Amino acid sequence: MQFSEVKYRVAVKGTPREILSGISGSASPGEVLAMMGPSGSGKTTLLSMLGGRATAADGCISYNDEPFGKSLKRRIGFVTQDDVLFTHLTVKETLTYAALLRLPRTMTREQKKERAMDIIYELGLERCQDTMIGGSFVRGVSGGERKRVCIGNEIIINPSLLFLDEPTSGLDSTTALRIVQLLHDIAETGKTVITTIHQPSSRLFHKFDKLILLGRGSLLYFGKTAEAMPYFSSIGCNPLIAMNPAEFLLDLANGNTNDVSVPSELDDKVHMENQNLQDTNSKINLRPSAQDVHEYLVDAYEHRVAYKEKKKLLAPLPISDDMKATITSSKREWGTNWCQQYSILFCRGLKERRHDYLSWMRITQVIATSIILGLLWWHSDPTTPKGLQDQAGLLFFIAVFWGFFPVFTAIFTFPQERAMLNKERAADMYKLSAYFLARTTSDLPLDLFLPVIFMVIVYFMAGLKASAMRFFLSMLTVFLSIIAAQGLGLAIGATLLDIKKATTLASVTVMTFMLAGGFFVKRVPPFISWLRYLSFNYHTYRLLLKVQYDPVPDILMTSVPLDNGVTEVGALVAMIIGYRVLAYLSLRRVKASNG
Incomplete structure (x- = not known):
């Protein structure tokens, strides 16, 4: 999957406001791509556009040079941040109804039920399969089990692309690690997994293959996760204390440089601004502003990495046979006919x-x-x-x-x-x-x-x-x-x-x-x-x-x-x-x- 110069705007009191400004990147089968950034940086908006849930104002989103269309929906899984499930259905009933509605009509009813049971065992949900999902007023499964049911609802169709919006939100570190390991297992079967994540632990951070770092709607980094810290070190940004790499990157994206070494270019800029402030007897600020840091990071990425990464986007990505068939087919196909949908x-x-x-x-x-x-x-x-x-x-x-x-x-x-x-x-x-x-x-x-x-x-x-x-x-x-x-x-x-x-x-x-x-x-x-x-x-x-x-x-x-x-x-x-x-x-x- 490839996306280039993706932009998104919304109207605020009649004035257009840019939420995303020229985001480019790619993800190949077998990879887990994580999107990080502070709240309001545009992670969920970008994920929604890549998953076909929103339309970009500008830019190109494609899979092997083919545009997205309605026919691709049956090959895409999208897990929302909120666990949208029926409270009084059991885990088994939830996944069985999803299988009956979503799997192709070439499969028999029994085959669809077997597929639901396979997913239950694949996700380790067999012990709670007869437990109600539960909710605010109904006791049910745990938070981690709910999240696995949500993922199961999407992978039951064996999607080529799986999108997840903050799948570890609200989970403890051990449960979150299990969820991310599950995403890796899914990717290893030849799927492409793209997820947003807010503030992962260091163990989670190193499990992602690729990373996108967003700040105020701009791209601050795209590349291999293992190369993120060396890249920021090369532009003069290093943590001054031992800290989680994810926390370090989020601090940078927020413009917070309290525990970060400041690049010489920013130092010079701050000194020049302080000289001007001394001339006007104003308060002296020894740290660069959040806006200065943001502009420096965007400029550094554009000059050091962006050109090389955009060149890679010109090369076609590998594509699976089932996705090839999906792309060539422009006809929307329902898993069941109208009467079966009504009955289920x-x-x-x-x-x-x-x-x-x-x-x-x-x-x-x-x-x-x-x-x-x-x-x-x-x-x-x-x-x-x-x-x-x-x-x-x-x-x-x-x-x-x-x-x-x-x-x-x-x-x-x-x-x-x-x-x-x-x-x-x-x-x-x-x-x-x-x-x-x-x-x-x-x-x-x-x-x-x-x-x-x-x-x-x-x-x-x-x-x-x-x-x-x-x-x-x-x-x-x-x-x-x-x-x-x-x-x-x-x-x-x-x-x-x-x-x-x-x-x-x-x-x-x-x-x-x-x-x-x-x-x-x-x-x-x-x-x-x-x-x-x-x-x-x-x-x-x-x-x-x-x-x-x-x-x-x-x-x-x-x-x-x-x-x-x-x-x-x-x-x-x-x-x-x-x-x-x-x-x-x-x-x-x-x-x-x-x-």
Whole structure:
């Protein structure tokens, strides 16, 4: 892999700011290239461009003189700095689903599962293969094991290029050493490994084959790691005390020369500046400034190394046969067809979310609420006007509760899975339509389990009409309400992709729908009465009245007469479809804006 004069700019308050300025380098199969530099030096930006996750403003990135394209995605592995994994899946399930989605369709399902097991043993994860990944509130595997699972997710496709963003971040030195040794083992199989690293120990530093040192977006050094210290010594920069080479290089990149010998050119410059300061009676500074050090290092690299390294870039790098086939193919290939993608994602969704949906806290919440309602409306008597109004109040509460509950569950769906969706879509694991349909339908069996328990308890404790037909029609009405409300939550979450903003908008929307639902206000002013037709609470309440009392008594009659219920059912079905279409289009818009 080769890259030459790569530049990247961003607009800050309308003014272009250069993040990377002319970075050149290369990495061959069998090598591990490390990119070092202080925070904000552009390491992650450069890695993202080399991995095809961002587009360079200028410069050339190629593999054996061939440009990167979408067809190369299936030969590239990219491990992000954050461990983006599903909390409730086990190690084995995580890698198996990755294998099923990413490996070519020429392999059978069993072969893909065998490949996942091979990776588990290759990474030394066999002891924790049946342990959940875990997270902030769920106990799971260790940090080093999580990182190995992330790497396993990428090497499962046997990539020719593997990119890693700070794979040792947050790990102890021993675990970090294991991870770097693992990268060497991967490289030795003929792969090219490129990684960013923040501040490695001396043991880690010497394990890298090549090194790129960045400072303020400029290239300070590119070459063999073993030649880095001799190079900086040749330009007059030496550590004055025994120190980790990585710390020494980062100090230089930061412009800190407290424990570093200063080159004669910089000494002369400082003395000249101090002479000028003495003339103006200003404070004397005996050390060169960070800007002076940066300019000196950039100038030294340009004059001593850059020309020689750029000449090397003109020579083609060796290329593997599988990458040759990939480069010549311009067609994007999916590991599975659409139906298989849907099926795999549906099963994965069920396994991941069953722990949240069927948690004892949620079940206790629903059962406790239903028992309290049953006791408050214990065998209510619909033959009296007061008892009839009490029952209507219960029906309205059911309509509101099973409209409110699903909305505030569904709004978290896409904001919480945004990082996972971006990661998997960037790797072309599946089509967005397959993910969206699987994600929304895998919730249904889980979403409909608790309402059944709720209705069984409330319906008979409250003394509603003891008829099998009326009970099942009431149940169906609640189901329609739940699916419509869930669609609203999905649409709000997908449109905003921010939990705080989505929660605020959902609160205002649900409150408005509840007030317009036909129970609190019977005579709504004409200029705002149209709101009730957008409220699923309104249509659900009317349907529940229709199911329980046919014909509906005059005392409960709303401002709009009830017909056979077709209008209300049609409105709920339209909401179910409409809200989901809006959610899907919002996700497509976000994907398009992200490139």
